Amino acid sequence: MRIDVVSIFPTIFDALEVSLLGKARQSGLLDVRVHDLRDYTHDRHRTVDDTPYGGGAGMVMKPGPWGEALDDVARDAEAAPVIVFPSPAGERFTQKIARELSTEQHLVFGCGRYEGIDERVFDYAADLGRVRLLSLGDYVLNGGEVAVMAMVEAIGRLIPGVVGNPESLVEESHEDGLLEYPSFTKPASWRGREVPPVLLSGNHGAVATWRREQQLERTRERRPDLLAD
Numbered sequence: 296m297r298i299d300v301v302s303i304f305p306t307i308f309d310a311l312e313v314s315l316l317g318k319a320r321q322s323g324l325l326d327v328r329v330h331d332l333r334d335y336t337h338d339r340h341r342t343v344d345d346t347p348y349g350g351g352a353g354m355v356m357k358p359g360p361w362g363e364a365l366d367d368v369a370r371d372a373e374a375a376p377v378i379v380f381p382s383p384a385g386e387r388f389t390q391k392i393a394r395e396l397s398t399e400q401h402l403v404f405g406c407g408r409y410e411g412i413d414e415r416v417f418d419y420a421a422d423l424g425r426v427r428l429l430s431l432g433d434y435v436l437n438g439g440e441v442a443v444m445a446m447v448e449a450i451g452r453l454i455p456g457v458v459g460n461p462e463s464l465v466e467e468s469h470e471d472g473l474l475e476y477p478s479f480t481k482p483a484s485w486r487g488r489e490v491p492p493v494l495l496s497g498n499h500g501a502v503a504t505w506r507r508e509q510q511l512e513r514t515r516e517r518r519p520d521l522l523a524d
């Protein structure tokens with residue numbers, strides 16, 4: 296999969312070099328290219344923002360640099376990409392969406408800062424690919440960069456070969472709509488706290504039943520909204 300990221304803070308994405316996703320990049324499973332939005336400006340100050348029409352607080356990202364950046368990264372590929380703009384005003388990013396996006400050939404992420412991006416950029420992007428505005432949750436970040444880091448990690452680990460043991464993807468929180476069951480390892484007794492005896496019983500059926508009950512109980516307690524869905 297190819298991933299292009301456009302941002303005014305490209306070095307934030309240096310962190311993608313490490314761990315699982317770093318290995319996937321080295322092995323060629325993931326081709327991540329990070330671009331500095333300011334490289335698509337033409338003035339001496341490399342200006343990317345301006346005051347909002349109609350007044351109001353804060354600055355808005357100018358359409359010009361975004362148009363040139365999208366022309367550069369979204370046109371230069373075989374197939375039309377999915378173009379994601381992280382936004383607290385977007386649709387909620389879920390495991391289901393991560394799974395959908397993990398099957399794409401090419402993703403483009405446009406990271407906004409300030410009060411947002413000139414609305415015409417989203418309309419223009421729709422000429423180049425399938426546009427999605429995605430939010431991590433109901434809180435506000437200063438910009439899209441941290442959200443895109445989270446999305447790239449959630450999507451990247453679902454690409455076949457990125458996670459060594461594909462079975463570890465199956466029994467995770469949100470894969471079956473429930474929270475994951477609790478895990479334990481040796482020693483069986485630690486600081487007066489015991490591992491649940493069923494896990495030491497060798498009875499695979501009883502273990503499976505217990506884990507399912509734990510999933511339901513935790514979900515009911517911590518995330519009743521998931522059971523409603």
Ligand code: 6GU
Nearest residue numbers: 381382431432434436442
């Ligand atoms: Cl995707 N962007 C920003 N700026 N804030 C957020 C978010 C995204 N998701 C939650 N808060």
